Amino acid sequence: MTPIESEKVQQLLEMLIGKDVYIHLETTNGAYASHLNEKAYNVGAYIRNAKVNFSQAKIIGNGNSFRVGLKIDWGWIYAEGLTDWTLHNESQLLLAGHDREGRLMVALHISETPLGE
């Protein structure tokens, strides 16, 4: 993945508006957080291959870290802390946020076909 180029990502998001797409949305601080630091909490959530259709999509940020909001029929999809992006298999838009050590903290993937197993 490479640092987010927000104009390119914005263009790709707009191309996906109004289409049925599959989403992977995830945040995690790892399964060892409270093992390594007793004051820390293990927190994480993911949803994989949820099928949605969004009518509005924006990426907004300060040049290093970005937020993405997708407006869907009955609500929103939101991710914060996104730093890097790539096009996987030439068509799947992958956005992720990594910490200083390169560990994944948040991910948002959008694809017109179901994401791999």
Added chain:
Amino acid sequence: MMEKHVVVIYPHPDDESFGAAGTIINYREQGVPVTYLCGTLGEMGRNMGAPPFANRETLSKIRKKELVDACSELDVDLRMLGYRDKTLEFEDRRGVAELLKGILEEIRPSLVITHYPDYAVHPDHDAMGAAAIEAVRMMDPKSRPTVWAQAISNDHLEELGRPDIVNDVRPFFDKKMNAILCHKSQASGILGQFQENWATDDMKEAAKKQLGKEAFYIWHFRE
């Protein structure tokens, strides 16, 4: 006692290298066959390499290759069980145990190494260990292998007492380190934590202090 065949049952690519590589190497040097049953491909790990070279969609393929390389370094047979990372505790435990039992009855090992349920920190470790112990429990008591369970939680010494088996694997540490380093996407992230704990510039020294002993509890079946 000379073992006939050792089966290691853990959920993630790299659990075998961090947790039991020295023990495995020792058995292989004695000519004892070792088979690793690896539950998942670790596809939900958050280490992506440092700097990152993997992403969530490529990680499963990358970790599969790393696992194959590490098992080649350790000279063990590998079977991948095909579950998904972080979901093992939500699978039907009996179903996982039945799958493991079938494999154990085929291999007929004298020793099974797995995680100690509820003292193994990661939910997949706890679930895989519980299923492995269930699998052995379902076997005919006369043909059950010995089970060594590995506890890694911070409270395990207080709660469980001293481990029954403590293998000093420092004589095999170069090879253990090679196996760990096969897991390129994971190794630096995990080893870096040891370096912080031990305040040394030498990653291998820090790793040896943290991972130079491999400890297990003998599981007692109550019937």
